[in-house]
Amino acid sequence: MNNTGVPAKSVEKWEWAVIREGAGAAWPICLGYLPIGLAFGVVAQKAGLSLVEIGLMSLVVFAGSSQFIAVSMLGAGAGFLPVVITTFTVNLRHLLMSSALAVHLRKAGKGWVALFGYGVTDESFAFNMGLFRRGNWGWRHALVVNHVSNLAWFASSVMGGLGGSLIPPGSFGIDYALPAMLICLLVFQLRGPVYVIVALVSGVTAVFISLILPGNAYVIIASVAAATIGLFLSRKTGTGKI
Amino acid sequence: MSHIFILILCMGAVTYLPRFLPLLFLSRKQLPPWLSTWLDFIPVAILSSLILPALVTGGSPRHLDIVKPELAAAVPTLIFALKTRSLGGTVVAGMGVYWLAQRIFN
Numbered sequence: 001m002n003n004t005g006v007p008a009k010s011v012e013k014w015e016w017a018v019i020r021e022g023a024g025a026a027w028p029i030c031l032g033y034l035p036i037g038l039a040f041g042v043v044a045q046k047a048g049l050s051l052v053e054i055g056l057m058s059l060v061v062f063a064g065s066s067q068f069i070a071v072s073m074l075g076a077g078a079g080f081l082p083v084v085i086t087t088f089t090v091n092l093r094h095l096l097m098s099s100a101l102a103v104h105l106r107k108a109g110k111g112w113v114a115l116f117g118y119g120v121t122d123e124s125f126a127f128n129m130g131l132f133r134r135g136n137w138g139w140r141h142a143l144v145v146n147h148v149s150n151l152a153w154f155a156s157s158v159m160g161g162l163g164g165s166l167i168p169p170g171s172f173g174i175d176y177a178l179p180a181m182l183i184c185l186l187v188f189q190l191r192g193p194v195y196v197i198v199a200l201v202s203g204v205t206a207v208f209i210s211l212i213l214p215g216n217a218y219v220i221i222a223s224v225a226a227a228t229i230g231l232f233l234s235r236k237t238g239t240g241k242i
Numbered sequence: 243m244s245h246i247f248i249l250i251l252c253m254g255a256v257t258y259l260p261r262f263l264p265l266l267f268l269s270r271k272q273l274p275p276w277l278s279t280w281l282d283f284i285p286v287a288i289l290s291s292l293i294l295p296a297l298v299t300g301g302s303p304r305h306l307d308i309v310k311p312e313l314a315a316a317v318p319t320l321i322f323a324l325k326t327r328s329l330g331g332t333v334v335a336g337m338g339v340y341w342l343a344q345r346i347f348n
Contacts (some may be wrong), residue, residue: 028333053246060254070253080249088256093288095260100284102268113269117262122292129285130329173341176315180336182293183316184323189286202287203294210295210304218295223287230283231276 014140022144025131029123029145030152032178036064037153041160043068047075054161058154063121065216066090067157093219097125101142104132108139119146123178130188194233202226311343 037058044054049071061067066087073083098120105113116139124146131137190196206222273281297316300307319336326332 028329031333049246053250056247057250057253060250061257063257066253066257074246080245080252083249084252084256087253088260091257092260094257095264096284096288098261098264099268100281102265103273103278103281105265105269108269110266113265114262117265118258120261120265122288126285126289173315173337173339173344176312176319176337176340177333179293179296179312179316180319180333180340181329182289183319183336184327184329184332186286186289186293187320187323187327188329189289195283195286198283199286199290203290206291206295207298207306210299211306214303219288219291222291223284226287226290227280227283230287231280234279235276 012138018138018140019144022141023148025141026127026145026148026152028177028181029127029149031174032123032181033064033149033152034156034177035174036178037156038160040064040067040071041157041162043160044071044157045161047071049074049161051158051161055154055158058157059150061087062119062150062153063087063091063094064153090216093122093216093223094120094125096220096223097122100129101125104128104142105139112139112143116143116146119143119150121146121149123181124149126182126185130185133188133191194230194237197233198226198230201229309347311340311347314347315340315343 040058041054044057044067045051049057057067057070061070069090070083070087073086098117101116101120105116108116124142128137128142128145132142186199190199202222202225205225206218209218209221210216293316295304297310297313298306298308300310315336318339319332322335323332
């Protein structure tokens with residue numbers, strides 16, 4: 001992963017180098033957000049949202065799938081409360097991610113933690129957890145990644161709302177930037193046999209549940225079940241412990 | 243303030259709280275060992291549960307669909323990631339393989 005350009009000098013204080021390294025490393029996330037943000041802008045504009053509303057939603061909510069669901073509900077004339085409740089349900093999975101991230105934010109002040117929480121997404125979570133483990137990656141780097149990603153998400157959705165899609169769908173295989181990144185981040189997390197088992201259990205369980213239940217509850221259910229099996233296995237074998 | 247602005251702010255609030263509250267409480271506590279071990283498995287579990295359904299299911303209502311370029315591209319992408327352990331490289335390679343796979347499947 002050295003070619004992401006992240007040999008951090010200091011993780012203990014704010015320096016220009018930290019901002020440079022964080023922003024420089026975030027490009028795979030930004031690239032992945034570009035086609036999705038453009039598509040969101042297009043869809044939101046068609047659902048009747050103004051450019052300001054599109055930009056504000058991407059800035060304030062910053063959670064891709066829930067934004068798509070919200071604008072399609074609005075387009076279909078859904079009321080206030082159903083949209084808010086659906087948003088909450090779709091984004092509840094971040095609860096697990098923030099719980100796992102917390103250990104890396106021990107030294108951060110409350111204000112910084114508050115700012116950090118705002119930028120926790122599937123992608124930034126997986127990305128930062130991979131880099132924290134490598135070392136030389138502090139909460140400041142992670143915070144920069146979160147907010148550079150947010151900027152990319154905001155800018156691409158506004159662009160989509162402005163002029164439709166600048167990039168024709170499917171060009172350069174750009175739609176696969178995020179799946180490819182997640183696959184590589186998964187590889188980084190396979191740190192022993194127990195982790196491989198947890199990955200398999202979680203993936204297969206998620207597929208089964210996703211076929212039974214609508215929505216994305218399968219992420220939380222499968223992850224909790226698989227992590228619990230991992231805990232049980234690591235107790236039994238003594239492997240997989242931190 | 244229009245209705246839609248208030249709606250967006252409420253969506254922001256209900257999204258923010260599950261992101262922020264665990265950070266606030268758990269970053270200030272010494273966790274029991276079983277909990278930190280459990281949380282250590284969360285990243286791998288979440289990644290797998292995000293990736294696999296996206297690769298092998300599709301449609302609405304969702305059903306199994308394994309004949310698609312996303313899945314075909316995932317195998318070489320995974321091998322590339324295992325061999326190189328390069329994030330940037332995997333993203334670029336994955337895009338290339340997917341671009342090819344789309345041509346084969348369409």
